[in-house]
Amino acid sequence: MSLPNISRVSASGLLRSSRDLRWLLRSVAPLAAPRRALTQMGYRRPGQPREDRPPWWRVKFDLAKGLKGMKRHFKLLKEEFFAPFVGPMGKPIMEHMLEQNQVLWEFRGPHSLQEWTISCDREIGGKSEIYLKVGRNNESCLLYGTLCSDPPKDGETRYSGYCTMRSKQPLASFDRKKYHDWSSFNTLHLRVRGDGRPWMINIVPETYYIHQKDDMYSYFLYTRGGPYWQDVKIPFSKFFLAHRGRIQDDQHPVWLDKINSIGFTLGDKADGPFQLEIDFIGVCKDYAHTEDFAYEKYKRNPEV
Amino acid sequence: MAPLIYSALIISLGLGTTMTFASTHWYLAWMGIEINTLAIIPLMAQNHIPRAIEATTKYFFVQATASATLLFAGISNAFLTGQWNITYTPYTLTSTLITLALAMKIGLAPLHSWMPEVMQGLNLLTGLILSTWQKLAPLYLIYQIQPNNPNIFIALGLMSIIVGGWGGFNQVQLRKILAYSSIAHLGWMILILSFSPPLALLTIIIYILMTFSLFSSFMLTRTTHINSLSTTWAKIPILTISTPLILLSLGGLPPLTGFMPKWMILQELTKQSLCPLATMAALSSLFSLYFYLRLSYAMTLTMPPNNPAGTLPWRLNPQHNTLPLALTTTSTICLLPMTPAIMSLMPF
Numbered sequence A: 001m002s003l004p005n006i007s008r009v010s011a012s013g014l015l016r017s018s019r020d021l022r023w024l025l026r027s028v029a030p031l032a033a034p035r036r037a038l039t040q041m042g043y044r045r046p047g048q049p050r051e052d053r054p055p056w057w058r059v060k061f062d063l064a065k066g067l068k069g070m071k072r073h074f075k076l077l078k079e080e081f082f083a084p085f086v087g088p089m090g091k092p093i094m095e096h097m098l099e100q101n102q103v104l105w106e107f108r109g110p111h112s113l114q115e116w117t118i119s120c121d122r123e124i125g126g127k128s129e130i131y132l133k134v135g136r137n138n139e140s141c142l143l144y145g146t147l148c149s150d151p152p153k154d155g156e157t158r159y160s161g162y163c164t165m166r167s168k169q170p171l172a173s174f175d176r177k178k179y180h181d182w183s184s185f186n187t188l189h190l191r192v193r194g195d196g197r198p199w200m201i202n203i204v205p206e207t208y209y210i211h212q213k214d215d216m217y218s219y220f221l222y223t224r225g226g227p228y229w230q231d232v233k234i235p236f237s238k239f240f241l242a243h244r245g246r247i248q249d250d251q252h253p254v255w256l257d258k259i260n261s262i263g264f265t266l267g268d269k270a271d272g273p274f275q276l277e278i279d280f281i282g283v284c285k286d287y288a289h290t291e292d293f294a295y296e297k298y299k300r301n302p303e304v
Numbered sequence B: 001m002a003p004l005i006y007s008a009l010i011i012s013l014g015l016g017t018t019m020t021f022a023s024t025h026w027y028l029a030w031m032g033i034e035i036n037t038l039a040i041i042p043l044m045a046q047n048h049i050p051r052a053i054e055a056t057t058k059y060f061f062v063q064a065t066a067s068a069t070l071l072f073a074g075i076s077n078a079f080l081t082g083q084w085n086i087t088y089t090p091y092t093l094t095s096t097l098i099t100l101a102l103a104m105k106i107g108l109a110p111l112h113s114w115m116p117e118v119m120q121g122l123n124l125l126t127g128l129i130l131s132t133w134q135k136l137a138p139l140y141l142i143y144q145i146q147p148n149n150p151n152i153f154i155a156l157g158l159m160s161i162i163v164g165g166w167g168g169f170n171q172v173q174l175r176k177i178l179a180y181s182s183i184a185h186l187g188w189m190i191l192i193l194s195f196s197p198p199l200a201l202l203t204i205i206i207y208i209l210m211t212f213s214l215f216s217s218f219m220l221t222r223t224t225h226i227n228s229l230s231t232t233w234a235k236i237p238i239l240t241i242s243t244p245l246i247l248l249s250l251g252g253l254p255p256l257t258g259f260m261p262k263w264m265i266l267q268e269l270t271k272q273s274l275c276p277l278a279t280m281a282a283l284s285s286l287f288s289l290y291f292y293l294r295l296s297y298a299m300t301l302t303m304p305p306n307n308p309a310g311t312l313p314w315r316l317n318p319q320h321n322t323l324p325l326a327l328t329t330t331s332t333i334c335l336l337p338m339t340p341a342i343m344s345l346m347p348f
Helices: A011-016 A064-086 A092-098 A110-115 B003-022 B026-044 B048-080 B091-106 B114-120 B123-132 B132-145 B151-167 B173-192 B195-220 B226-233 B236-251 B259-271 B276-302 B323-334 B337-347
Strands: A101-106 A116-120 A129-134 A140-149 A161-168 A187-194 A198-205 A215-222 A230-235 A241-244 A259-266 A272-286
Touching: A011 A116, A011 B226, A092 B226, A092 B236, A101 A110, A110 A116, A116 A140, A116 B123, A129 A161, A140 A161, A140 B173, A187 A198, A187 A215, A187 B323, A259 A272, A272 B236, B003 B026, B003 B132, B026 B048, B026 B123, B026 B132, B026 B151, B048 B091, B048 B114, B091 B132, B091 B151, B114 B173, B123 B173, B123 B195, B132 B173, B132 B195, B151 B173, B151 B276, B173 B195, B173 B259, B173 B276, B195 B226, B195 B323, B226 B236, B226 B276, B236 B276, B236 B323, B259 B276, B259 B337
Parallel strands: none
Antiparallel strands: A101 A272, A116 A161, A129 A140, A140 A272, A161 A259, A187 A230, A187 A272, A198 A215, A198 A259, A215 A241
16 A cells, blocks of 8 residues: 655745644644534434434523422432431331331322333333323323334344333432332232233332343232222242343343332233223331242252 | 352451451452452342342442552552551541541441441341451551541541431331441541540440341341331240340440440540540440330331231241341340449450
């Protein structure tokens, strides 16, 4: 490969042209690289509109909103500071010790839906739909929609068809992560009314390593279609570990002292409308349930 | 874990501490501490559960940082003084660096943040080794270095007593409570170290006795949460009597053994004309006493809110050897009258 031709310049010529060095680099590519289009900077899911605005244009600077936010955060900080004077987790120790049931989410109005987020395969280009609204008489929440298993036509996705509802991560003051501590309890208690479809309950605990971020502990929720409510009690010992939907070989029980969120997923490949009504979600301590873990923890290929 | 590997790790733990005890050279002392750290890592991670691996990783990072700092300080000391003897640290910079590195190793405030999280991720047996055996080698080195200025020891000690009490205030996880208890007791030990090293030795020995008995009690009843303490009466009734006494001994209440080191330390501090310091230490230990009392209350004076007849656990013969528990519990409860004899044995 031949080297690019560089003009021969005398020493005096170099001094004269020292201010303008660009001609020396004539054979070299321009210093400034062409600016990538904004749309090339991240993955754009099919169906999402193109975003050509720079990132700083997307932030709404509003003094009133900022002041309101600061007030909220300082109020939370004050509550956090004084809660330990009452007892662990802001409750007196006797109440904490004698507590056998705790209702975590009770759907009694539009405000109770703000702690939840819904999602379906529409985000990856699918055709399912999901909606969440308050049930009749503000007594429950209704999760409904349409499941469609047709995969998105993007050439790479082979399977599709899921709808999910998940609780948001609880946040302390200044948007610090807070966790649910269910270590005093051993059973999940739900009151639901479904349409006969099987759902999956997913519990996502706090993890340390980045490659554990998709770890979740799952179990099934079989709903019985009909006008009657169902009281479902699932011990936490029944939840098995899955990573990105794949059940792991090495199983262990879920640690309940740092839980980020709980969710319900429908993916039974039965296309059509669905409905799930939830009255409350709580945890309880069943002293008669002494099982640590429902599945074998032995190694499948033990070293001799 | 395979028995051979388990034995090798336990022997390595013993080897590391013994090597540090037997050394006068900084390199050998550091090597002993490193062997200890590396030997306990597989013991901590033997259960491949995320929380245990997290605890192991955090412990490794902290101990590696402290070891690197210790080695650097030892080499700096050798560079400045021209010799490697552990006991000769005339320069304030190197002795302070060594003290801080060793304080990080044993979890003294303000370098204590790793301790509760690490203890929470371990099982009770590994937690016991971490609270007792792993403290011996660094404490021996602290014992030897004799810094020029005792103020650093006073600051570390007082801060640890306060933080150990304040941190355990609203904990409901027993392992975290025991971590904060360890921080507080080591604070007492460090506080008196520069004035009376034999008293510090007495404190650590009695702390090891009390912690061993408490951990063994919790291992027998398999309790890791304050709520499960209330069902202890149904599992092993005798522990419902002895464990609160162990807890109150840890809190330093007479006439139990735990009062002995605190009493002697306060007496020594008063003799050194450090009455405000003694007062602050005594008042700060009330925080720790509060959560020990809370645990005792949970165990003995509360009943679980259920029908006991339907949910009593099976009372089988314990599989563990209970002789160590019996011996250490007796020592934890009954040794206070022997204080004069113990004091006469101390090399004052």
